[in-house]
Amino acid sequence: MSGKPLRLGIAGLGTVGVGVIKLLHENAQAIAARAGRSIEVVSVSARSRNRDRGVDLSGLTWHDDPRALAEDPNVDVVLELIGGAEGAARELVEAALLRGRDVVTANKALLALHGARLADMARENGASLLFEASVAGGIPAIKLVREGLAADRLLRVGGILNGTCNYILTAMRESGRGFDEILAEAQALGYAEADPSTDVDGWDAAHKLAILAGLAFGRPVAFNTLHVEGIRSIAACDQAFAQEFGYRIKLLGTARRGEDDAIEAWMRPCMVAQTAPIAAVDGVFNAVITEGAFSGPMLIEGRGAGAGPTASAVVADVIDLSRGTALPVWGTAPRPEISCQPRASLSGEYYLRLLVQDRSGVVAEIAAALRDAGVSLRAMSQHAAEVGTQSGVPLAVITHATQESAMLSVLTALEKLDSVLAEPVLMKIETV
Amino acid sequence: MSGKPLRLGIAGLGTVGVGVIKLLHENAQAIAARAGRSIEVVSVSARSRNRDRGVDLSGLTWHDDPRALAEDPNVDVVLELIGGAEGAARELVEAALLRGRDVVTANKALLALHGARLADMARENGASLLFEASVAGGIPAIKLVREGLAADRLLRVGGILNGTCNYILTAMRESGRGFDEILAEAQALGYAEADPSTDVDGWDAAHKLAILAGLAFGRPVAFNTLHVEGIRSIAACDQAFAQEFGYRIKLLGTARRGEDDAIEAWMRPCMVAQTAPIAAVDGVFNAVITEGAFSGPMLIEGRGAGAGPTASAVVADVIDLSRGTALPVWGTAPRPEISCQPRASLSGEYYLRLLVQDRSGVVAEIAAALRDAGVSLRAMSQHAAEVGTQSGVPLAVITHATQESAMLSVLTALEKLDSVLAEPVLMKIETV
Numbered sequence: 001m002s003g004k005p006l007r008l009g010i011a012g013l014g015t016v017g018v019g020v021i022k023l024l025h026e027n028a029q030a031i032a033a034r035a036g037r038s039i040e041v042v043s044v045s046a047r048s049r050n051r052d053r054g055v056d057l058s059g060l061t062w063h064d065d066p067r068a069l070a071e072d073p074n075v076d077v078v079l080e081l082i083g084g085a086e087g088a089a090r091e092l093v094e095a096a097l098l099r100g101r102d103v104v105t106a107n108k109a110l111l112a113l114h115g116a117r118l119a120d121m122a123r124e125n126g127a128s129l130l131f132e133a134s135v136a137g138g139i140p141a142i143k144l145v146r147e148g149l150a151a152d153r154l155l156r157v158g159g160i161l162n163g164t165c166n167y168i169l170t171a172m173r174e175s176g177r178g179f180d181e182i183l184a185e186a187q188a189l190g191y192a193e194a195d196p197s198t199d200v201d202g203w204d205a206a207h208k209l210a211i212l213a214g215l216a217f218g219r220p221v222a223f224n225t226l227h228v229e230g231i232r233s234i235a236a237c238d239q240a241f242a243q244e245f246g247y248r249i250k251l252l253g254t255a256r257r258g259e260d261d262a263i264e265a266w267m268r269p270c271m272v273a274q275t276a277p278i279a280a281v282d283g284v285f286n287a288v289i290t291e292g293a294f295s296g297p298m299l300i301e302g303r304g305a306g307a308g309p310t311a312s313a314v315v316a317d318v319i320d321l322s323r324g325t326a327l328p329v330w331g332t333a334p335r336p337e338i339s340c341q342p343r344a345s346l347s348g349e350y351y352l353r354l355l356v357q358d359r360s361g362v363v364a365e366i367a368a369a370l371r372d373a374g375v376s377l378r379a380m381s382q383h384a385a386e387v388g389t390q391s392g393v394p395l396a397v398i399t400h401a402t403q404e405s406a407m408l409s410v411l412t413a414l415e416k417l418d419s420v421l422a423e424p425v426l427m428k429i430e431t432v
Numbered sequence: 433m434s435g436k437p438l439r440l441g442i443a444g445l446g447t448v449g450v451g452v453i454k455l456l457h458e459n460a461q462a463i464a465a466r467a468g469r470s471i472e473v474v475s476v477s478a479r480s481r482n483r484d485r486g487v488d489l490s491g492l493t494w495h496d497d498p499r500a501l502a503e504d505p506n507v508d509v510v511l512e513l514i515g516g517a518e519g520a521a522r523e524l525v526e527a528a529l530l531r532g533r534d535v536v537t538a539n540k541a542l543l544a545l546h547g548a549r550l551a552d553m554a555r556e557n558g559a560s561l562l563f564e565a566s567v568a569g570g571i572p573a574i575k576l577v578r579e580g581l582a583a584d585r586l587l588r589v590g591g592i593l594n595g596t597c598n599y600i601l602t603a604m605r606e607s608g609r610g611f612d613e614i615l616a617e618a619q620a621l622g623y624a625e626a627d628p629s630t631d632v633d634g635w636d637a638a639h640k641l642a643i644l645a646g647l648a649f650g651r652p653v654a655f656n657t658l659h660v661e662g663i664r665s666i667a668a669c670d671q672a673f674a675q676e677f678g679y680r681i682k683l684l685g686t687a688r689r690g691e692d693d694a695i696e697a698w699m700r701p702c703m704v705a706q707t708a709p710i711a712a713v714d715g716v717f718n719a720v721i722t723e724g725a726f727s728g729p730m731l732i733e734g735r736g737a738g739a740g741p742t743a744s745a746v747v748a749d750v751i752d753l754s755r756g757t758a759l760p761v762w763g764t765a766p767r768p769e770i771s772c773q774p775r776a777s778l779s780g781e782y783y784l785r786l787l788v789q790d791r792s793g794v795v796a797e798i799a800a801a802l803r804d805a806g807v808s809l810r811a812m813s814q815h816a817a818e819v820g821t822q823s824g825v826p827l828a829v830i831t832h833a834t835q836e837s838a839m840l841s842v843l844t845a846l847e848k849l850d851s852v853l854a855e856p857v858l859m860k861i862e863t864v
Contacts, residue, residue: 023726027585033650033764034582132580138727140580147579148564148572150466151747153459218465277733280712294455294740295570301709302730312727315583325757332465 005038006322007074011066011092012081013046013053016106016133019307020079020314021055031315035322039315045069070095077102077321079314085109093118093129100125102326104317106133106310112207116220116337119329128326130317135208136161138309139302140316141288145215146331152292157216158254158432161267162205163284163304164192165231165251169269170282173239173248179232191284201230205253206267212288213255213265219335221255227266227343233425234269237383237394238353244381245351245398247271248279252430258341265340270430271351278432289432344405349378349429352399352407354414355392355422358385362419366395369413376400392421398429437470438754439506443498443524444513445478445485448538448565451739452511452746453487463747467754471747477501502527509534509753511746517541525550525561532557534758536749538565538742544639548652548769551761560758562749567640568593568718570741571734572748577647577722578763584724589648590686590864593699594637595716595736596624597663597683601701602714605671605680611664623716633662637685638699644720645687645697651767653687659698659775665857666701669815669826670785676813677783677830679703680711684862690773697772702862703783710864721864776837781810781861784831784839786846787824787854790817794851798827801845808832824853830861 008024010017024031024039032038043061045068063069066088070078078096080103082089089107096103098121105111111118111131122129132142136159145157160166164186171182183200186192198204206228214220231251242249250272255265272279277299281287286304291297303309328334356362363380370377379398385391399407407426414420440456442449456463456471464470475493477500495501498520502510510528512535514521521539528535530553537543543550543563554561564574568591577589592598596618603614615632618624630636638660646652663683674681682704687697704711709731713719718736723729735741760766788794795812802809811830817823831839839858846852 019726023583026725027583030585030650030764031583138584138724139730140576143575143580144572144732147752148575148748149744150751151455151459151463152570152744153462218462277712280709292570292744293458294451295744296735296738296741298571298732298734300576300730300732303728306728308726309728312581312584312724316580319582320579323757323759325755327755332462 005040006035006318007040007042007076008079008318009043009069009072009075010041010079010081011045011069012083013044014081015307016310016314017046017081018053018055019311020081023311023315031319035319037322039318039322042074043069043072066092067095070099070101075101077104077318080105080107081314083107085113090114094121097121097125097127097129100127102128102321104130104314104321106314107131108134108204108207108211112210112223115211115214115329116334119220119334122329123334128321129329130320131211132317133310133313135211136286136288137302137304137306138312139286139288139300139304140313141212141300142215144288144300145212145290146327149290149292149295150331152294154216154257154290154292156254156256156291157212157289158209158252159288160250160278160281160286161208161253161304162199162251163286164196164199165205166282166286167191167284168200169231169234169249169251172234172236176236176239178236179234200232202228202251202267205251209253209255209265209267213263214330216255216290217257217263217338218332219330220337221263221265222337222339225340227268229268231269233423238425240383241351241353241381241396242271245271245379246274247429248274249427250278252432254430263338263340264346266343266346268428270428272430272432276432344408346404347401349401350399350407351396351427351429352410353394353396353425354420356395357419357421358393363395365417365419366397369410369417370397370399372413373406373409375402375406375410437472438467438750439472439474439508440511440750441475441501441504441507442473442511442513443477443501444515445476446513447739448742448746449478449513450485450487451743452513455743455747463751467751469754471750471754474506475501475504498524499527502531502533507533509536509750512537512539513746515539517545522546526553529553529557529559529561532559534560534753536562536746536753538746539563540566540636540639540643544642544655547643547646547761548766551652551766554761555766560753561761562752563643564749565742565745567643568720569734569736569738570744571718571720571732571736572745573644573720573732574647576720576732577644578759581722581724581727582763584726586648586689586722586724588686588688588723589644589721590641590684591720592682592710592713592718593640593685593736594631594683595718596628596631597637598714598718599623599716600632601663601666601681601683604666604668608668608671610668611666632664634660634683634699637683641685641687641697641699645695646762648687648722649689649695649770650764651762652769653695653697654769654771657772659700661700663701665855670857672815673785673813673828674703677703677811678706679861680706681859682710684864686862695770695772696778698775698778700860702860704862704864708864776840778836779833781833782831782839783828783859783861784842785826785828785857786852788827789851789853790825795827797849797851798829801842801849802829802831804845805838805841807834807838807842
C-alpha cells in the first residue's frame, strides 16, 4: 500500500455529503485495502457553517465559496454533492476540471445537460469525471453499462429511474386512491419534495436516462430532444384499467438503437405486462434494464436513492480513481451529441383513456376517430363514474401496434368532440 | 487512439472461444473505441485443428500445446477458455502468469479451487488475472461486487448461479413431472450435459459462489469448507408442497458475513417465498443478490451461460486490460484463505419431507422426533401416495427457526424409525 493518502474536498454537506463522511469513517480500513491507500477528507464547503450534521468536521478546512475548494492545493479529488445543473455546482466542477483535478459527482442534471462540454473539458485538461451516484443511487448502473457491457452492442437501455414516482404509482395501485392524495402522503413521509415537479414531471428520471443512453451508445444524447412526460395525469381509474387488462403502470424510460444507429429515447408512464420482471419492481426501488446483441436482456434492481446507497456509489468512484482507473466520460473519445428521433416516429401498442359523456353513440364517435386515423382496436372497457368526481365516465381502449403519429392525430380529432370531457390520457404499452 | 493493437492468444475453441472471435469481429470498431486501440487475435490453440468452427482462423498462429501459446512472444493477453480446475487450463494460466503475462479466463473451477495461489502468482509477477465470465455468464457480477460495491461493507452475496438446475427446477414446477424425466429432456435440448453431475450436484454453482464470496469479503474462501448440495433429491411432491406453503424451490447459494467476520457459505436447494424477487428468476436465467450495509439489497439477473453472454464478459475483461485497469484478484492485497462455519452452526426455518408408512401413529412418531431435538413445528401437510411410485405417502413439515444441528439430530433419529421409508429431504427456508 502506498504511503500517501488520497485527499478529498467535499462540496455540499446534505444527506449525501454527510453519508460519504460516515461511510469513509466506518469502512476506513476495508476502503484503504481496496483503494491501495487511505482516503482522507481534508476540506469541505457548504452553505451553513454552524448546522449540526452529526459528523465531526473539526480539523477540516472550511471554504465558504465552493470554487475555493476546487482551488485548494491540498485537495486531490473534488466531490461535488451540491446538485443542480447550473450555479455553484457547475462552477465548481468546471473550475476543478480546468485545473486538471479529478471530480466525482452525484449530479444527474449537470451530466445530462452539460455532459458533452464537461467531457471535452475533462479530456483537454487530463482530468477524470466520475458520476456513478448520478444514476440509480447505490446500483452501479454506470459501471455496468460503460465497463461491464463495454464489449457488447447495446440495443436498449432504460428502466425505472425515479423512486418517488415509483412509490406514488405503487401506492396508488395498492390503495386505489388518487395521485394528489398519495403525493401529499409521500411528501409527509419525506419520499417527495415540497416542490415535487423535478420528480413527478419526469425530469429527474429523464436526466438519468440521458446519461445511460450516452454511455450505452458511446456519445452524449441531446437532452432537449428526449420526449419527457410525468405521472400527474395518471388517475385511479387508469390503475383499475391496467389491472383489468393485465398491466402495471410504471414511469419507464427507454433508449433504443434503431437502424442506421438512430436513437429513440423517452421517459413516460407506460403499461407493462404484470408478468414482466420490471412490473415487480415496486415502491422506492429503481431498476435498470439493458439488452445487448450478445449479452441478452439484463435487469438490476436496488435502492435508487438515500444517503447510504448514494454514498456507496460516490466512494466506489473515489476508489476507482485511487486505483488509477480513468475512463473517458462517455466511454470513448468525445463525439458530438446525437439527437433523438421525434415522438411521431415512435410506434407500438397504446392505451388511450378518456372521460366521456354517459350517453349512447359516444363509443361510435371514438371508434370512428380511431378508424379515421387508421388505428385498430384490440380491447375496450368502460367503467362506471367514480363517486364524487366530475361528470362523465372513464373509457379505455387498447390499440393494436400503430405509429405514435396516428395516435397524435386521434388526440387532435378527439379535442373537437363534445362527448370527450377532459384531456385524454395516452400511454405506451411497452414490452420489457 | 494508440497505434499499437492489443494481441490476444486464445486457448480453447469451443462455443465460448468461437463466440469471442465472432464478437471481436462484429463489434471491432466500437470495441477499439472503448479499448483505446484495436484488439487482434494472433494465435490460437485447441485439440482439433481441422474441425470447421464457422470462423476464419487463417493467418493465426496455431499451437498444439496450449502452454506454447502462453510463451508466444506475439501474445499480449492469454485467454484461457479450456475449462477445468487442473490439466491444460491450469498449466496454461500458471505458465502465463509466471511470465508476467495478463490472463483472462472463464474458468470458475480454477478460480474457486486455486484462486489464492493464482492471486499470489499474479501479484509476484506483476500480471493481471481477470475472470468476469467465470460467474453468471454475461452478468458483470465480478465487477459489481469487486468495484461497484467496493466502498460498502457487504453482509451477503449469493444467488441462482446454475442455469441448468434453474431450468430443471422451473420445468418440474410448471409440468408437475419428476427430476429424472426433466433432466433427460434438458439433456436432449442441450441445456444439460451428458454427464450432468457438475451441474445438478451443485459443484458448478458452488465454484461461482466461492468466487463471489472471496470478492465480497476481500479474501479467498476455502472451497472444501463450503456446504454443497445438488437437486437430485427434489421430487415432484416437493414442488407440490412448496406451492401449498407459498414457496418456490431454487438452488440457492448464500455467503454471509456474521459476527467477528465469520463466514457462512453454502449452495443448496432452498425454499424461497413466492413473492421474493428471486423466486421470479426462472428457466436458464441466473441472478446475483448482494446486501450491503450502505447500498442495501440488490439483485441482478440475466443470461448466465451461452456463447454470446460469456463472450461479452470475456471481451469486457480484455477492454479493461487495454485501458490499464489492473486490480488484485480478490480486490485487495492477497490475504490467506478463510474457512466457512460448519454446517451445524447454521440456523433458520426448515422444510423436512419424508416418505412414510400410511398408517395411524406415524405423525406422532415424527412429531416426537422433532420435539426431542427441540424443534418446533409451524406447519404440516400430508399428500396422497403418488400414482406408480413406491409405497408410502409424502409428509412435509415446516419448522420454526432452529439450529441446523437440531435438524441433523432429527435426521439421525428418523433413520431409526421403520415408518420412514426413504432418505428424508431437508431444505432451508431462506429469506431473500
